[in-house]
Amino acid sequence: MKLGTWIKGVCGMALLAATAMEARADTFLLRMGGGHTTGLTYVATYDTFFADEVTKRVKEKTGHDIRFIKAWGGSVAKVDGAIEAVQRGTLDIGLSPIGFEQSRAALLNYSAMVPFTTADPVLQGRVATRMLAEVPSLQESMKPYNARILSMMVTEAYGLATNFDWTSIDELKGRRIAMAGTNAPLFVPIEAVPVNLGIGEHYQAMQTGLAEGSLFFISGMEAFRLKEVSSTFTRTGFGSLSTFVAFMNEDTRKRLPGEVVKIIDQVAAEAAIMIAERSAERDKAVAERLAAEGITVRDLSDAERARWAKAVAEIPANSVAGLADRDYPTADVLKAYIRILAEEGYSFPTDYTF
Numbered sequence: 001m002k003l004g005t006w007i008k009g010v011c012g013m014a015l016l017a018a019t020a021m022e023a024r025a026d027t028f029l030l031r032m033g034g035g036h037t038t039g040l041t042y043v044a045t046y047d048t049f050f051a052d053e054v055t056k057r058v059k060e061k062t063g064h065d066i067r068f069i070k071a072w073g074g075s076v077a078k079v080d081g082a083i084e085a086v087q088r089g090t091l092d093i094g095l096s097p098i099g100f101e102q103s104r105a106a107l108l109n110y111s112a113m114v115p116f117t118t119a120d121p122v123l124q125g126r127v128a129t130r131m132l133a134e135v136p137s138l139q140e141s142m143k144p145y146n147a148r149i150l151s152m153m154v155t156e157a158y159g160l161a162t163n164f165d166w167t168s169i170d171e172l173k174g175r176r177i178a179m180a181g182t183n184a185p186l187f188v189p190i191e192a193v194p195v196n197l198g199i200g201e202h203y204q205a206m207q208t209g210l211a212e213g214s215l216f217f218i219s220g221m222e223a224f225r226l227k228e229v230s231s232t233f234t235r236t237g238f239g240s241l242s243t244f245v246a247f248m249n250e251d252t253r254k255r256l257p258g259e260v261v262k263i264i265d266q267v268a269a270e271a272a273i274m275i276a277e278r279s280a281e282r283d284k285a286v287a288e289r290l291a292a293e294g295i296t297v298r299d300l301s302d303a304e305r306a307r308w309a310k311a312v313a314e315i316p317a318n319s320v321a322g323l324a325d326r327d328y329p330t331a332d333v334l335k336a337y338i339r340i341l342a343e344e345g346y347s348f349p350t351d352y353t354f
Contacts, residue, residue: 025063028256033071034095035079035198039223041282042153042244042275043072046095050271057263064260079198083247087145092252094147098243099180100198107141107328108152108245110337112182113319116309117239118346119157121283125276127340128152128242129269135336137329148253150246150268156217156279158238161230163212165296169308172213178202179215185318186215186238189311199224206230217279218286221295232296233287237305237349240279246271302349309350317354 032051038044051068058066071077077085082094083104098105099112110131111117111124118124132138132152139149166172172192178201179187184194195211199220205211206229214226218235221227246268253261287297300308316334323330331354338352 025065027065027067028260029067029069030092030252031069031071031076031090032093032095033076033085033091034082034097035074035077035100036095036097037073037200037223039219041156041219041278043095045271045275045278046093046246047072049274050267053267053270054264057267058260061263062257062259064257066260083142083145083147086147086247086249089249089251092249093150094247096245096247097180098245099182102182104145105142105245106323106326107330107333108138108149109182109243110138110330110333111239111241112243113330113334114316114337114348114352115186115239115312116237116305116349117241118341119235119237119239120346121154121156121240121276121279123344123346124154124240124242125273127337127344128154129272130340131242131333131337134340135333137333141328142247145247146250147247148250150248150265151272152242153244153246153272153275154279155241155243156219156283157235157240158215159218159233159235161214161216161218161221161226161233163206163230163232165232166234167298167301167304169304169311175213176211177213177215178205178211183215185315186308186312190308202226203229217283218290218297219282221290222286227290227293227295230295232298233290235297235299236308237300244275306349309348313350313352316352320354 034043036043038047047070055066058064076090077094079097080100082096083101085091086094098108132149142149169190172190174191174193176193176195177187178195178197181196187194195205197205199216202211202214202216203225206214218233221230221233291297320330334354
């Protein structure tokens, strides 16, 4: 065969291959949203890193185009409605703070059922990844809602912003604290008064006197302007929780090419790691800025933390009992969580029996 003929043949095949790939290339529209704004680390990471990386990798590796329509801040689904939006297909990917989704995602809230867990988001992130991989019942619990868990993401460490100073849990007696309702069992035993509100309502509640404190992350002092109505932020030791979850509609997964779904899953796993790292960094940076502004930032003493842990030691057992009618293997999930935490180097300030 002459060289010119061979070159023409190769070029022709390459052109045909490129043309065929172009002919097969599709554009897929994905609607992604949730109740929180990009002021929170997990939403900001999905808004930028996740969307950008999925778009880029899908184009590079498959030739397809992905377009994201983003609906944060409750424009499509409120904090208690992301799973329903995913189930119905209103959202293809929904981000949920599952403390507000007890009717659908109670089992996924396992880290909140064992108080005073690790305050290290990176360690908690490793545990969350292992839990999703090693405890099949977590993923199975979402099948009735036509939803697939993409990743379980960690929060920053929880703490208490207050408009009064305190160093003993006795000083919280009778105080009104704004929080997600699922956190109420942490405060009822010490006779504080839970006020069930979404984080977006905490500022006004403290401004008007409806609440005297806010249970949230230290970043909320800036992101939700709580520093304007608070004088103190106390790192209580409640810990970083794996209570932010990304869900994807199963029908959407079926209509997408398998190679695209694989990329989405890969980037979701990477985003979870990034969120843990960013959360740890944010905790430290915000604390330094608040202290520089004259706001008191302190750790609750080990003695008070131990007192509080003992006061709420029944929470795991109560959680198991409370979900008994749901046919969930709750006790097994909590035992796996405590075991994996121990394997990762963390021990609780009190023993829990259930």
